[in-house]
Amino acid sequence: MAPESQPMFDTDEIVLNMGPQHPSTHGVLRVVLRLDGERVVGSDVVIGYLHRGIEKLCENRDWTQIVLLTDRMDYVAAATNNVGYCQTVEKLMSIEVPRRARYLRTIMCELQRIASHCLWLGTHAMDIGAMTVFLYAFRERELILDLFEEYCGARLTYNSMRIGGLPLDIPPGWDKKVLAFCDIMDTKLVEYEQLLTHNRIWLERTKGVGVISAEEAVAIGLSGPPLRGSGVKHDIRKDEPYAAYDEMQFEVPVGEAGDTYDRYLVRIEEFRQSVKIIRQAIEGLPEGPITGKVPRLIKPPAGETYHAIESPKGELGYFIAADGKSTAPYRFRVRPPSFCNLQALPRLIQGHLVADVVALIGSVDVVLGEVDR
Amino acid sequence: MIDAIVLPLLKILVVLNAVLVGVTFMVLLERKVIAWAQARLGPMRVGPYGMLQPIADVLKLMVKEDITPAKADKWVFTAAPMIALIPALIVFAVVPFGPEVSIFGRRVTLAITDLNVGLLYVVSVTSIGVYGIILAGWASNSKFPLLASLRASAQLISYEVAVTMILVSMVVSAGTLSMAGIIDAQYQQGVWYAFAQPLAFVVFFIGGLAETNRAPFDMPEAEQELTGGFHTEYSGMRFALFFLAEYANMIVVSCVATTLFLGGWLQPFPNVSALSFLGFVPGWMWFLGKTFVFLYVFLWIRATLPRYRYDQLMRIGWKVLIPLGIANVVVSAVLKVLL
Amino acid sequence: MAEEPKAPASPAGTPSAKPAPAVRKPAAAVAPTGPVDPAPADDVEVPAWLVALQAAIPDGVTQLTYWVGDWTVIVPAGRLLEVGRHLHTGGFDFCSDVTATDWPLRAQRFDMIYALYSIRDRNRVRIKVRVGEDETVPSVCGLWPAANWLEREVYDMFGVNITGHPDRRRILMPDDWQGHPQRKDYPLEGPGELLMENPLDWLRLKQAAQEADIE
Numbered sequence: 001m002a003p004e005s006q007p008m009f010d011t012d013e014i015v016l017n018m019g020p021q022h023p024s025t026h027g028v029l030r031v032v033l034r035l036d037g038e039r040v041v042g043s044d045v046v047i048g049y050l051h052r053g054i055e056k057l058c059e060n061r062d063w064t065q066i067v068l069l070t071d072r073m074d075y076v077a078a079a080t081n082n083v084g085y086c087q088t089v090e091k092l093m094s095i096e097v098p099r100r101a102r103y104l105r106t107i108m109c110e111l112q113r114i115a116s117h118c119l120w121l122g123t124h125a126m127d128i129g130a131m132t133v134f135l136y137a138f139r140e141r142e143l144i145l146d147l148f149e150e151y152c153g154a155r156l157t158y159n160s161m162r163i164g165g166l167p168l169d170i171p172p173g174w175d176k177k178v179l180a181f182c183d184i185m186d187t188k189l190v191e192y193e194q195l196l197t198h199n200r201i202w203l204e205r206t207k208g209v210g211v212i213s214a215e216e217a218v219a220i221g222l223s224g225p226p227l228r229g230s231g232v233k234h235d236i237r238k239d240e241p242y243a244a245y246d247e248m249q250f251e252v253p254v255g256e257a258g259d260t261y262d263r264y265l266v267r268i269e270e271f272r273q274s275v276k277i278i279r280q281a282i283e284g285l286p287e288g289p290i291t292g293k294v295p296r297l298i299k300p301p302a303g304e305t306y307h308a309i310e311s312p313k314g315e316l317g318y319f320i321a322a323d324g325k326s327t328a329p330y331r332f333r334v335r336p337p338s339f340c341n342l343q344a345l346p347r348l349i350q351g352h353l354v355a356d357v358v359a360l361i362g363s364v365d366v367v368l369g370e371v372d373r
Numbered sequence: 374m375i376d377a378i379v380l381p382l383l384k385i386l387v388v389l390n391a392v393l394v395g396v397t398f399m400v401l402l403e404r405k406v407i408a409w410a411q412a413r414l415g416p417m418r419v420g421p422y423g424m425l426q427p428i429a430d431v432l433k434l435m436v437k438e439d440i441t442p443a444k445a446d447k448w449v450f451t452a453a454p455m456i457a458l459i460p461a462l463i464v465f466a467v468v469p470f471g472p473e474v475s476i477f478g479r480r481v482t483l484a485i486t487d488l489n490v491g492l493l494y495v496v497s498v499t500s501i502g503v504y505g506i507i508l509a510g511w512a513s514n515s516k517f518p519l520l521a522s523l524r525a526s527a528q529l530i531s532y533e534v535a536v537t538m539i540l541v542s543m544v545v546s547a548g549t550l551s552m553a554g555i556i557d558a559q560y561q562q563g564v565w566y567a568f569a570q571p572l573a574f575v576v577f578f579i580g581g582l583a584e585t586n587r588a589p590f591d592m593p594e595a596e597q598e599l600t601g602g603f604h605t606e607y608s609g610m611r612f613a614l615f616f617l618a619e620y621a622n623m624i625v626v627s628c629v630a631t632t633l634f635l636g637g638w639l640q641p642f643p644n645v646s647a648l649s650f651l652g653f654v655p656g657w658m659w660f661l662g663k664t665f666v667f668l669y670v671f672l673w674i675r676a677t678l679p680r681y682r683y684d685q686l687m688r689i690g691w692k693v694l695i696p697l698g699i700a701n702v703v704v705s706a707v708l709k710v711l712l
Numbered sequence: 713m714a715e716e717p718k719a720p721a722s723p724a725g726t727p728s729a730k731p732a733p734a735v736r737k738p739a740a741a742v743a744p745t746g747p748v749d750p751a752p753a754d755d756v757e758v759p760a761w762l763v764a765l766q767a768a769i770p771d772g773v774t775q776l777t778y779w780v781g782d783w784t785v786i787v788p789a790g791r792l793l794e795v796g797r798h799l800h801t802g803g804f805d806f807c808s809d810v811t812a813t814d815w816p817l818r819a820q821r822f823d824m825i826y827a828l829y830s831i832r833d834r835n836r837v838r839i840k841v842r843v844g845e846d847e848t849v850p851s852v853c854g855l856w857p858a859a860n861w862l863e864r865e866v867y868d869m870f871g872v873n874i875t876g877h878p879d880r881r882r883i884l885m886p887d888d889w890q891g892h893p894q895r896k897d898y899p900l901e902g903p904g905e906l907l908m909e910n911p912l913d914w915l916r917l918k919q920a921a922q923e924a925d926i927e
Contacts, residue, residue, distance in 0.1 A: 014516065016516065038683065038684070047883065047884065048882075048883060048884040048885060048886070051884040051885070053893065053900075055869075055894060056893060056894050056898075056900060057900070060900055091780050091781070092780060094780065125679065128679045128680060129588060129589060129591075129678070129679035129680025129681075130677070130678065130679040130680075131407075131411070131676070132407075132410055132411045132676050132677060134411075135411035135412060135413060136411070136412065139412060195677070196679075199678070199679065201589055201678055201679045201680070201681055202679050204681070204682070204685050205679060205680075205681070205682055205685075218805050218806050218831065219805065219856065219857050219858065220857045220858055221806070221807060221856070221857070221858025221859075221862075223806075232831065234806075234831050239831075239834045240834065302744070302747075302748045303747075303748055303750065303779045303780065304747060304779070304813075305779065305780050305781075305782050306782060306808070306809065306827050306836070306838060308808065315808065317808055317809055317827065319809060319811055319825065319827065321747060321813055323744040324744075324748075325744070330744060330813070331813040331814075333809070333811045335808060335809040335811075335827070339861065339862075339865075340858060340861070340862070342861075343858065343860060343861045353682060353683065353684060355592070355682040355683060356682070372884060373884075
């Protein structure tokens with residue numbers, strides 16, 4: 001509707017419904033768009049299609065049983081959820097986790113970061129049309145899934161942490177395989193970058209799309225790579241170190257323009273930094289026990305706490321209230337990074353074209369399991 | 374009588390069959406080439422190395438339930454795929470597959486016919502194919518196909534202009550509209566037009582990508598955006614016809630590109646006697662080989678490049694290719710007069 | 713959540729049979745009546761910005777809590793926006809989480825919890841507001857737009873009456889859902905027979921309701 005010129009005929013806004021079944025909404029996400037021609041003038045994001053009531057379920061489960069429920073939230077990077085939960089309970093109970101366990105947790109978290117970013121890269125590129133990158137990224141993700149299968153027997157939902165440490169020690173030769181994987185990953189990253197980073201079409205599709213300034217990003221609750229893409233240097237691994245991150249040397253990539261391209265570059269650089277961290281952790285892996293001193297019956301004293309870690313998607317926080325008497329938490333709350341990042345979507349797609357909506361959903365990198373719990 | 378009726382009918386039979394079989398095997402080729410680019414194998418089960426896959430595909434599509442949406446405009450809905458496919462097929466009437474050969478003592482030109490306005494015929498007939506897409510989107514009576522068909526038609530019309538400009542500059546260079554005449558001109562001038570007019574070659578190829586809705590210009594059929602584009606509501610044989618139309622268009626563009634730019638059925642360096650041993654390979658084999666190269670590049674590009682957004686696509690068509698096309702016409706006309 | 717009552721002891725005839733233990737008290741008496749909210753120990757130093765907050769808004773902080781390294785301020789609902797504004801200008805520009813806890817045995821049933829983070833100073837703080845079922849709490853969306861969906865979820869799951877929210881509707885449950893699932897008196901299995909065992913009945917009821925709406 002051009003206010004400057006007299007419209008020759010009536011134009012209407014069209015309401016377009018994307019999802020919940022849609023090839024590129026990464027899960028059961030529904031975005032209702034109000035379009036003026038091709039331009040988005042308003043949108044509404046509808047979620048809740050994957051709501052399973054995990055929080056209420058966890059309030060009726062043993063402290064140890066909850067670990068495998070947390071797997072199913074961000075199922076793309078399941079070990080990260082496990083680590084976050086176990087660390088929160090360890091904080092409540094003031095349990096000290098031995099150094100070897102902390103190193104192994106770091107390695108698992110970083111492997112998950114690479115796996116999650118592989119999935120992000122593949123699906124994001126495929127949505128924009130570069131379908132080959134999808135296959136390449138999943139080829140690398142398969143290698144990580146194989147590593148995890150060797151460690152704990154599962155490929156997707158690992159149940160790989162316990163309160164106080166890890167349930168299993170790594171099998172012999174596993175660390176050599178991880179190092180071999182790191183070498184492969186370095187060469188493959190070069191491949192991905194060759195296909196995308198300086199590709200004229202990629203640049204045109206992602207530069208200037210979905211720009212959000214640093215202040216707005218902080219205000220609207222973005223965290224993780226979307227926040228860092230806007231120039232805010234906030235990474236919980238550096239600001240509030242947990243596991244073995246305080247002993248690791250790595251950099252936190254930060255973007256400038258806050259557009260899709262910068263978020264892409266931030267995540268690509270995070271790949272490299274994760275490989276660096278894994279190498280350091282494997283080379284410096286100490287000997288020792290893998291579980292701390294944990295009482296047989298886990299019953300944290302009455303109290304509540306909030307603990308956050310840096311999951312591949314952003315700030316993953318757990319708010320757990322224990323009442324000191326029962327074998328289940330009184331209140332179990334997950335602060336899902338994808339949920340809070342998805343909030344920014346209507347603001348991001350405002351004024352863009354329909355094709356950009358898909359690029360932006362990919363750029364924000366949501367996992368609906370986490371959004372809906 | 375034989376020359377007038379029987380021979381053309383035979384040629385039509387051969388060409389039509391070849392094209393239709395070729396189109397179905399293009400489907401397999403696409404899947405295989407893209408799979409190999411993606412570090413996987415593609416169809417492997419049906420037949421040795423998956424070679425009988427197209428037969429399975431065709432059978433499947435033929436027995437699939439033909440769903441017509443309740444509120445769709447039935448006649449137009451049925452006619453649209455045909456309107457898309459038929460122009461793509463009848464262009465082959467003027468494509469010269471090879472020089473004059475003698476079969477059973479008769480001199481036969483390996484082209485169904487040689488219109489002296491062959492190029493004009495090609496341009497006009499391919500333009501009709503756009504109607505198929507527009508009508509498909511309209512007749513489906515649904516938002517997604519409508520949006521997609523509008524986009525597709527706008528895209529096709531815009532790139533038609535650029536492609537036509539290039540064809541005009543080819544006509545200027547060759548001095549004739551006839552397809553066989555253009556090949557002859559390349560023989561006389563001793564250079565393939567791909568080297569004499571590289572800019573035209575590139576612009577024609579890009580325009581051809583856009584004309585056939587191939588990546589990176591395949592917005593109208595991008596699954597991720599509008600769930601299937603203008604053929605969302607089509608199923609079964611009608612869906613198959615749309616796909617056949619797309620691949621037939623690809624083959625048409627490749628054939629035209631071969632004729633105009635790569636010397637058609639000419640062997641490389643026809644004027645160099647030292648390389649005359651290349652003449653053992655018959656002309657139509659050269660033609661098919663060159664066409665195949667183009668088709669392979671089409672597939673290669675699809676596997677590699679991301680997709681342009683719609684407004685960027687239109688910008689490239691209008692602000693880049695058309696000025697280049699016009700410039701090319703002017704320059705080739707000037708050079709033709711001077712040289 | 714409550715431990716099951718123990719069965720009576722060993723069969724008669726065992727000479728050293730212990731007397732049967734008393735049946736456990738029913739769950740209600742064991743259920744907690746509220747969070748512990750322990751005050752900070754004497755050797756824990758209250759951070760300067762917290763002291764400044766208490767000085768700036770005297771009746772803003774009714775209680776200060778410290779547990780395993782986390783500071784929590786308990787704020788009355790009427791003072792929430794003031795305290796929030798003070799903290800926001802003091803660097804707490806990132807709203808990590810807005811959630812609620814249900815303590816059904818307490819008069820003011822819900823505990824609204826706002827977890828804040830300061831990117832500049834790397835501090836965390838939690839604000840706790842006690843609000844009853846029929847009381848209201850103002851929305852903090854004006855201060856932290858991040859709270860938008862988070863408060864929608866609290867409304868959806870707990871039914872806390874949040875006033876001034878720009879878009880107060882259910883987010884995870886369907887729009888026409890009755891009940892607030894994460895309250896402690898909402899059954900874990902869901903509303904029961906109508907949905908779980910006779911889905912066709914539920915569908916018929918829903919269609920009848922829709923037709924009634926249309927007429």
